Amino acid sequence: MRGRWLLLSLLIMLSPLVALAQEGASISGVVKDAQGSVVPGVTVEAASPVLIEKVRTSVTDGTGRYVIPDLRPGTYTITFTLTGFATVRREGIQLTGTGVTTVDADMRVGAVTETITVSGETPIVDVQTVRRQTVLDQEVVTAIPTSRNSFAVSVLIPGVSLAFSGTLGSPNNAQDVGGSLGPSTESLSAHGSRLQDQRQAVNGVALSTMIGGGWGGGAVPNATGTSEFAIDTAAVDAALATGGPRVNFIPKDGGNRYSGTLYGSYATESFQSETSVTKENFPAIRANTIDKNGDFNPGFGGPIVKDKVWFFGAFRRAHYDKPIANTFVLPSNLSPTAGFAACKAGAISCDQGISDEKMDNPVARITWQISPRNKFAAYMDRAMRLRGHAMGSLTDPATGSVVWHTPTFSTGSAKWTSTVSSKLLVEAGFSYNRERYDNVYQDGLSKPYGSAAWYAGARHNDTAQGTLWNASSAQLGNYPDKYNAMTAVSYVTGSHNVKVGFQDAWGP
Helix, strand or coil: CHHHHHHHHHHHHHCCCCCCCCCCEEEEEEEEECCCCECCCCEEEEECCCCCCCEEEEECCCCCEEEEEEECCEEEEEEEECCCECEEEEEEEEECCCCEEECCEEECECCCCCEEEECCCCCCCCCCCCCEEEEEEHHHHHHCCCCCCHHHHHCCCCCEEEEEECCCCCECCCCCCCCCCCCCCEEEEECCCCHHHCEEEECCEECCCCHHHHCCCCCCCCCCCEEEEEEEEECCCCCCCCCCCEEEEEECCCCCCCEEEEEEEEEEHHHCCCCEECCCCCCCEECCCCCEEEEEEEEEEEEEECCCEEEEEEEEEEEEEEEEEEEEECCCCCCHHHHHHHHHHCCCCCEEEEEEEEEEEEEEEEEEEEECCEEEEEEEEEEEEEECCCCCCCCCHHHCCEEECCCEEEEEEEEEEEECCCCEEEEEEEEEEEEECEEEECCCCCCCCCCHHHHHHCCEEECCCCEEECCCCCEECCCCCEEEEEEEEEEECCCCEEEEEEEEEECC
16 A cells, blocks of 8 residues: 555656646746747746735746746736846736636847837636636626625536525525525536535635535625635546535735725616516515615725735625515414415405515735745635524514524635745645524514413414414524645646645534
8 A cells, every 4th residue: 555655646746747736826838039949047027916925936947837826816927037138028917716827938139138028918718727717806796786696606607507505405496686696505516516516715725514525604705805706617626625616715915005995786676677476366476586685895905014914804784685485474463374365365465575684794804924935814704694584474574483693604714825936835724614593583582482472473384274474483503613724735847746735624
């Protein structure tokens, strides 16, 4: 067994891997001279205002190739320098997601002070990896009328659909329409993949709970605090234990100047076409629509210490009121049976029940450039959700028995990266995910248990009529907390690279 592992390790190290498996974007290319011969020893610098360290550097190897890994999304200027050759500068290189962008250079003999600036678009197609990744940036997430969570935007990718909703094994019927999904926790499927294959991560550090093989989690990261959603749907790298899909939230870092952004939206039922179905003799039921929703999502960031410590914070307050299928509000002076009969006969009006969902979601990130080669970043996301009367009520809404906190969750991650040299990158990260489903009785129903007032407001199930009324029962149902740790070492040359490391997850 020992010999097998040694042989496997040698084979991996000797394999001419071109693509680098890591959690940031990469720039790679070949440098040649005027005669088309490769040029080793060229210093390649990638500079961008999105880098707290300002510049990342590499050197071409004996085949003229170079790789600069683990770069933040943004616009870069690439500079190629070598004594005896004119300096070559490529500007406006746009990086997104975790793909590899090819930037080649042709150098010619020239004066030391001579600089050649190459203009023109650089193709952003990743021709070095087989991974299928779609990057949805802030411009896309803001412009499309959805709930602005990973589940609502990921289904815009061909081949991706919602697999399940809510609890494990519960079929989904809640495709987002104009923001109707709200902050719900769903599960994604890519080309028919299994429910258990879904994974979420923040800056490459895993984020999920212990249920269902690790797919679960109510994490709905703050959209304004997120720079990009990078969604892998096929051929994911070996650092992921499952086949995906994987959603990697790439958070904003801040910058060397103070800046902010503000997102707001509001809509009512009059903003949509009417979609309704008929149930027996009841009035038309609105299906898969909204009653009203709104989203207020400002963000602000900048330097705590220029070129040393950056911050970015965002706050989101959102509400999603939507009709509930087969649920009606009946007069409280009638019993449920009499109320249903009067509603069917048209003797009284019976409005459709409304699920009132609210969410407060603060998020914060700190990035610290400890030294020129060492960087540390910490991220904290917390969301508090509330439903005033769970799934509406079949009687007067005031008698809905339960207040749902569904869920209150907090997630956090920290990651340290060290560029030991232009060829050696070391990473270590930690994250946790905590969710609480505390559904409690409304005031007046919590005690005394079993009293007439409690019984009148508690949930009832008439099996003969096939009807339910009042809200569901109180419960304390929590997903197990989960903790994740990872570390990796990447050795990168222009022509070859290898990455080794481990991931561990534990929890009750």
